[in-house]
Amino acid sequence: MAISQQELAERKADNRRRGWQIFAIWLVLTVITDYLVWFVWGPHMPPGTMTTTAAAQQFDFKFLTAMVVPVLFMVWVYGGYVLVNFRAKPGDRGDGIVLTGNRKIQGIWYVASTVMVLFLAGFGTFELIANNGIGTGGGPSPIWTPSAKSPLVIQVIAQQWRFTYRWPQFGGMETTSLDLPTNTTVKFDVTSLDVIHDFWAYQLGVKADANPGVNNVAYTTTTSQVGRFTVRCDELCGIWHGAMYNYGHVVTRSAFYNWAHQMQVQNAGVTKLLPPFSLTYTPSYSGAGGGYYPSYDPNGSTQTY
Amino acid sequence: MAVEMTPVSGVKSPSGSRADGLKFVKPWFTGNFFTALIGGAIGYAFGHWLGNAIASGYTVTINSGYNDVATYLSLLFGIVGWFVGLGALNYPIQKLLGLEPLEPAKSEKRTFWEHWTYSTDHKVVGVQYLFGMLLYFLVAGLLALGIRTELLSPTYHIWAPETYIEIVGEHGTMMMMMMTSVVMGPFGNFLIPLMIGSKKMAFPRLEAVSFWFTVPSFLILLSALWQGGFQSGWTGYAPLSIQGGPGQSDYDVAFMLMAFSMILASINMTATIINYRAPGMRWSRMPILAWGLITTAFTMLLSVPVLIDGLYVMGLDRAVRTAMLYAGHGGSSFLWENLFWFFGHPEVYLLALPGFALTTELLPVFARKPIFAYKTSAAGMIGVATLSFFVWQHHLFMSGMNPDMRPLFMLTTELISIPTGFLYLVAMGTLWKGKIRLEVPMLFLLAVFWNFLWGGVTGVYNSDVPVDALVHGSFFVMAHFHFTIMGQLMFAVFAGVYYYVPLLFGVKMNDKLGKISFWIIFISFNSTFLPLFMIGLLGQPRRVFEYAVRLQHLNQWVTVSAYVLGFGILLYVINLVWSLAVTRTPSEPNPWESQGLEWQVGYPVPKDNFEKIPVVLRSPYYYGYENPGPIADLDPSAERVAVVSGGDE
Amino acid sequence: MGIVLVSAAAAVGLILFGIFGYLRTYPPTVSAVASSTQPNTVNLTMQVDGAVGTGPHPNWVGWYIKNGAGKWVRTTLVQIPERSYVHVTVLEYDSGGPLRNEYWGKVSGTVGGVVNLNGKSVSVLNGATGNGIAHTIVAPGLNLAVPVWGVNGQASNFCQTGPCGPSEAHNVETFTFYSGATTHTYRWQCFIPCGVGYLNGNGGPMSATGYMAGFFKVVA
């Protein structure tokens, strides 16, 4: 226990020397890796840049990764250093030094981790709001909405086990395919006819749960990129959950209007049969509820499907 | 009228329980696994009959072709029968009848048979838990290989789609149930009394019952596979869970039984740690494992009742068609999401805490140094436990529920990283200038830090709403929690089992096999789960049986790694079983040169642990001190006890 | 001890074999029959019944498919060759009702976009009228969607257990679809909530292969 002043001073100097060594290795590795993360991997990170929200998600993913790299290297470099230098030599059954704490190091740790965490929370909040909910489901009446006056409204109707899309601005038709025009703000009204699903349009950077009886709104804005995107169900919904996907396309505006018109004509026969457009639908009252609950309507405002 | 309260007078002792003729029939009267099975079967049959008598004429029953009332009643009566058969009620009933029941004699010698009986000896229960949880782990692990086999191909299907989902749900539920008890059950019950200087756990009967709940829970959960399984995964989201068949009721009841087990175990744990510490075992000297388990137990006590509530509501919606979780009739599918995650998030941390506690407990032994910043470590656990009640909505960022509150939940979730980080601070400080001994348990401990680092930093990705928009519901999340749970908790358990086998069984495991199995497990674990982050980022949702063709190679890589991982774990288990059953190489009394109180009693642990309640003199982490002195006085004089418990020093 | 371990391992192996073998049980696969009159065409005859009458769930709705030998097989797994026209005859013995989503009343993906219902060509069915729609055959990957018209559930010759015969009340619906140029296993399902007694009508038979969920296996 009793160590002399001199030994203590030596130990301190040694600690400092080793500390700088670790810091130097850490700094070099962090700088190199962060450079690679930002400039080499960064442009290829998921989910791409097909829409504004996808691009924003990509940026946030990149930003977070750049923040995490120093943390990873702090633990790895330190751990590697310690394992190389402080391993017991074969046959050495002795003990290490007595060290039960260090106010300065502990203090730095507390402050640094708190600052970093608060910064990340602030940054995440800023990004969420600045990007109008960044493509996530914002409930029935989101408070962060894009400025576009009249977005293209698409209702996503999830049911076991398929998405269909309803187009209130195109005569209320319903389709199984999904085409979007370039450079357009899109409002997705996501709802479900039965269990909880989740509408995940990967390349569009849109993800919103489809809840029965709830309208969950998500916004995004397409860019001038055209191409195919995938829609998958992202919440376990039963036997065909894994097969509940389809593809959509972002196409030029004129191609989009052609497509929509053609769909309107093709679907005219069935569009007549659909109930009026509504934000939510309650299926069981029509007798199409499977007879689990009795069919009566306690709140007649919702539309029957 | 005066009531005679002294126990002995006027009480006849039950003569039968002493009878020792007919030895071989005795087990059937004292209660054990097999009599419990019989009792359970009788109860099950009765419940089934009753359910059919009540509800076989209901329209839903006729239409759907199955009777959920009968399913629930048979399981409930089955449980009652199980405990009757087990003999759990013998004691209370004898008490009610005014008899003075005899306690079974305690013995130092362990027999194989007693582990099949309803024993109230904390050392027996600890071992029962160890093997019980191992069974859960191995069965659920096999199911995981079943999942990975399906994912070898994006289009070809090994399993029928419904079977695939059932296997996924079965795997997840079994693992998540097991993980809650895998430290508190075996290590908590066996070691805590030894560590804090007590002769027993506070409530031996609760301790026995808490274990014996986990067995029918396992059997019922597994039996779901024969009843069409459940398609809702371990999260059991309504209304999908209301739609399910009888297998879903099995999920409901099995999870409920596990929840009871958790509550009973944590009542016992808190009571023991608070009240049964030996004189001198101050809070500031308490082993970190005890800190971890008491914070875990408090977290359980506050969160698990909410799960029970949710499961109960689910049961009502299923069996008698209330509509609490169904949007169409005034209920809400959000209700279940809230109830489930209000339990579910604290649950994930009550898996993490014991893992960290065990790791921090063993680390000083192999670093040969005192714990660095002991108080920070305890504070970190308390901080994690407290904060974990304020973050549950981060599982529902995309749900559309309370969208405006997301910044708040993002903040609380990220705040948890601070106390979680403390545990890294403690570990890193503890290793500094130690004399690190790279023995097998230490390898697992170091791997804990490597693995949890991935889990922790990806937790920050999940908690950041903009990034969660990308990763939620994908394999990224799945990889995240496998790194935190399997990579952290299970690795800590592997270390703990290896470390404590000499104390529990008096034998050592084979070091060479131990090292080989470690490296296989560690490398293949990382090679299984690191690519899953990528797979998730590239757009593959969880729990699917079809995926994008471009992801096939990554998925195949993962599957092969998973097979290797399975092999590694098998090797570890073989090492354990082989050392216990075949080689039985005796171990030195304290092979790791630990200073912990639990190692001072030696093997076999005496029947009452300590002849006299010891007086604890110092912290168990005095490594590197020149003259640390004994940790406790095992044979204290009366004055010493008085002085210490008077608590001047 | 060795013997104990080996026999324990053998026992565990047997149990696993049993469990996984049980879980692997699948309904049988039936191949469509090549047409004797038209090239590149296979014939497929299926019937759908209100209650299949056999197996663990005799009162569930479900499909029978006719195999090459002319026998009805309880399954929903069908094998068809690629690049072929599949000529389907559906014999419908179940009562109908409204659809969860009326959109599924529309025929799509068949040759000509129509089906032939009891001799009449139709392209959309309204489930809210008449006998209603009994089931649908929807294979999203093949872009195929066919509603199947129901029979009157009160009819005196309403079929109670499968497989049903020609004397019982039924509709005949025929259509042809193209199997496409790639080999793939396409799932198909029903979009009528016909799992009666289960929430939303989507549990039970709707969630089980062999009843209302199946695969078209397009092979080379």
Ligand code: HEM
């Ligand atoms: C300490 C051990 C941890 C455990 C055992 C754990 C466990 C889990 C589990 C099981 C899930 C998935 C739930 C599901 O969808 O089925 C999950 C998701 C999540 N975890 Fe962790 N986690 C841990 C640490 C962390 C940390 C340190 C953070 C954040 C700083 C975090 C944040 C999250 C978030 C936000 C999600 C939700 C992601 C989503 O569903 O989109 N976790 N965690």
Ligand SMILES: [Cu+2]
């Ligand atoms: Cu879905």
Ligand SMILES: [Cu+2]
């Ligand atoms: Cu959580």
Ligand SMILES: [Cu+2]
């Ligand atoms: Cu159907």
